[in-house]
Amino acid sequence: MKHTIVMTGASRGIGRIAAQHILRRSPDTHLLAVTRGSAGARLTEEIGAAGHTISHVPADLGSLADVRSAADEIRDRLDRGDLPPLRGFVGNAGMQCTNALTEGPDGFEATFAVNVLANHLFVRLLQDRFTAPARIVITASDTHFGDFRHNMGMVPGPAWKAPDILARTGAFPEPDTAAGGRTAYSTSKLAAIYLVHEYARRLPAGVDAVAYNPGFVPGTGLARNAGPLSRFAMRRIMPVMALTPFATGRSAAGRYLADVVLGATRAPTGSYVDRSRADRSSQESYDPQREGELWEAAERFTAAYAARANPSSGDMTNGSPR
Template identity: 80%
Template sequence: MQSTIVMTGATRGIGRVAAECILRESPDAHLLSVARGSVGVRPAAELGAGGHAVSHVEADLGSLASVHSAAVEIRDRLDRGDLPPLRGFVGNAGIQHTNALTEGPDGFESTFTVNVLANHLFVRLLEDRFAAPARIVITASDTHFGDFKHNMGMVPGPVWRSPEVLARAGAFAKPDTAAGGRTAYSTSKLAAIYLVHEYARRLPAGIDVVAYNPGFVPGTGLARHAGPLARFAMRRILPVMTLTPFATSRRAAGRHLADVVLGTTKAPTGSYVDRGRVARSSQESYDPRREGELWDAVERFTAAYTA
């Protein structure tokens, strides 16, 4: 079946592995990679080697105006017939800062913008272009559990507050520290799961939405804003943990992501996939009141770009 799959975060890490798997397993798919500036040019060419259909659209996920422009370009290409029917969106890109004070051009805290608002804006601007059956996959994180079992004490658990507060810089204790930045990250991933539940209620039948947790995957670009010692540990020391049950290799995490995107991993809409199986997310992540409150807030935050 010919299809277009739009994917953020396909240029490196688990996203790059997933993109390779998707193209290998679904040769009729056109993978449209969304990447910042010229970063996506070379990976798109490499992924397209061997005759695979791959293109890219430029977008800075930290800017809602840039996300809007990318989504409009995708819509136009679909409407012109330059792309096959849209059957997938993968919101895999994510960011983690060493503080909770980094503000984007829209006035929102950067972690919240990239990990929550950018995905929401893509979903809202593309939802009427999806051709059923279609699947939306949002990469989550088991840091949203907030316990030692799931994060080994490396990332503080989420601290939920009003979305109006969470979306702004300085929402957490010690916002100028790495702990503040990591709290912003785990909280943004909890927010992503809340929105997956809300999308499942609101999207038309035939458009499924799933949250995917790759587990702890050392060696990815997530720690690129960390200090030198932390970056060294993520690249050179912590990858050894993939030999244990406490971590997932990039290859395995990317393979699992591809299986979720292609539907090889069977998962009902609104579900949470932990690596290769449907599982329960944290108890805190099931809260219809918070989900509705967050939906209303992100609709307000992105209203200027969805009208």
């Protein structure tokens, strides 16, 4: 049956590889890529040339207004029948800044805005358009463990605080340093797992939510906002680590992501998939109180943009575990 999968972060890195796998292995899929600038047109032309069905909508994921506009366009296209039924959302795009002081257009810290709020707003605005069985996949990171085995000493572990603090700049010690920016990144990925647990509780039966961890993937575009030395190391030195058990090559990470999206990797709703199998995330990532507090905060932060969507949008506010 023909269906639509909406995907962010499909224009480069593991997302680009995953997009190609999804379309090749599931010919009935219409992949709708949410991209920034001219990346969508290039992606559509290059992948579409192979005979796959792909289109794009523009959005800067750091802007909640852009996210709302993209979601509105997707809803309209679904309602008109221009897109087949919606069966998936893949929140793969990620942001890592060189500090914890970068503020987005809505006043939120940029890492939190992209890695947490953009995904949440997409889920909320599209939730009533999903046709079961459907799957939401949010790309997480093993940096959320905060230990040497998972981070190899390169990324500080998460430093959880009240969501109203995390959402603003300067939430961490030495916020003007790269360490501050990396702490914001690992903390945002912990937050993403918390929200996946909430989606699993609140979404209707047949709409699953899964967190996917690609592992350490050298050579991706994640360090594009880093300084020249860090970018050089990620491009030239770190790819060698893909040959060791401590890292995942881009091709494998993209294939694993496609496996999760297509359901080839068995993972019940609320799961954390570590590369190719469902596994336990960190002990810290299972905290119903934090999950509920983050849910409530994310609802407040995005309320003005969610309210401007079609009023028939579903309500998960009073959802309960299932």
